[in-house]
Amino acid sequence: MKDSGLRIRIERELREKFIEVCRQQDRPAAQVIREFMRAYIADNETPETPEKKKRVSR
Incomplete structure (x- = not known):
């Protein structure tokens, strides 16, 4: 289910080439x-390993 968008700024030439491909x-x-x-x-x-979770939660 798509419920979110993402807006990015790119060069026009990059977009045009991408769309063409x-x-x-x-x-x-x-x-x-x-x-x-x-x-x-x-x-x-x-x-995530348990060790990472322990360090983050301190």
């Missing part, structure tokens, strides 16, 4: 961005 692949730009975000999180998220 999405069109060539017949994929909505928002879908591509969501997939990138999920992959980025999966690649960079670290599970």
Whole structure:
């Protein structure tokens, strides 16, 4: 369920090239961005260990 938005400022040329590639692949730009975000999180998220939780809660 999508219930939130994200507004970013990017260079016009970057946006135009991105939109064009999405069109060539017949994929909505928002879908591509969501997939990138999920992959980025999966690649960079670290599970919290009990030791980290203890240090944070002090």
